[in-house]
Amino acid sequence: MPVELDSTVVQRNAERVNTHRAGKPIVIIGMMGAGKSTVGKRVAHFLNLDFVDSDDEIELAAGMPIPDIFETHGEEEFRAGETRVIARLLRTRRDAIISTGGGAFMDATTRKNIAQHGICVWLKADVELLFERVSRRNTRPLLHTPDPFGTLKALVDQRYPTYAEADLTVMSHEATHEQIASEIIEALAEHLDPNKKSD
Numbered sequence: 130m131p132v133e134l135d136s137t138v139v140q141r142n143a144e145r146v147n148t149h150r151a152g153k154p155i156v157i158i159g160m161m162g163a164g165k166s167t168v169g170k171r172v173a174h175f176l177n178l179d180f181v182d183s184d185d186e187i188e189l190a191a192g193m194p195i196p197d198i199f200e201t202h203g204e205e206e207f208r209a210g211e212t213r214v215i216a217r218l219l220r221t222r223r224d225a226i227i228s229t230g231g232g233a234f235m236d237a238t239t240r241k242n243i244a245q246h247g248i249c250v251w252l253k254a255d256v257e258l259l260f261e262r263v264s265r266r267n268t269r270p271l272l273h274t275p276d277p278f279g280t281l282k283a284l285v286d287q288r289y290p291t292y293a294e295a296d297l298t299v300m301s302h303e304a305t306h307e308q309i310a311s312e313i314i315e316a317l318a319e320h321l322d323p324n325k326k327s328d
């Protein structure tokens with residue numbers, strides 16, 4: 130049975146986050162399938178902030194879906210566009226939750242920009258859970274390989290030490306999107322306003 134969310138506690142934590150985030154956007158990083166987009170939208174709703182997704186912004190700028198960008202222009206050009214788009218979002222969307230593409234935080238310039246202008250949350254999940262989720266749709270070009278689970282596992286091993294540079298880490302587990310969103314908000318409240326204990 131899903132846990133009932135205590136909306137009063139969520140709202141109290143949301144207020145703590147908004148009071149202490151000093152006008153910085155909250156940036157969600159992590160592997161494909163972690164829930165950055167779908168959970169990120171709920172975080173934005175609870176915090177009464179906008180939601181923006183760097184993958185969507187890249188698709189908008191390129192006028193084509195991500196798999197087509199990879200096919201037409203190659204990964205290198207996609208990554209250059211991703212770095213530019215995230216730099217722009219950090220400058221222009223301060224009252225937003227910015228969800229990023231899975232590979233975005235591997236770029237040193239993007240890491241520096243996020244550290245300087247945002248508050249960074251790593252939404253972390255076990256590889257088995259990630260695989261179950263990404264298997265639902267065929268929209269991740271990096272997994273178009275003969276052994277998608279092996280590819281995903283290799284990316285996890287390669288990326289997790291770098292993702293660990295985020296300001297805070299929240300586990301994505303078997304719970305509703307809303308529950309994970311509320312856990313992100315609680316972790317943010319504790320990180321930004323550590324002296325006040327929530328009851």
Ligand SMILES: Nc1ncnc2c1ncn2[C@@H]1O[C@H](COP(=O)(O)OP(=O)(O)OP(=O)(O)O)[C@@H](O)[C@H]1O
Pocket residue numbers: 159160161162163164165166167168184228229230231262263265269301302303304305306309
């Ligand atoms: N807590 C959750 N409970 C149930 N399903 C979830 C949960 N979190 C994510 N999912 C599902 O997993 C899939 C992937 O989620 P989502 O698209 O948000 O991941 P992402 O981190 O944005 O991935 P990408 O980096 O590829 O954009 C979606 O079908 C989403 O509904």
Ligand SMILES: O=C(O)C1=C[C@@H](O)[C@@H](O)[C@H](O)C1
Pocket residue numbers: 160161184195229230231232233268269270271
């Ligand atoms: O993990 C990755 O490198 C990617 C994740 C997606 O969000 C997209 O940004 C793209 O498919 C690449």
Ligand SMILES: [Mg+2]
Pocket residue numbers: 165166167182184228229230
């Ligand atoms: Mg996404």
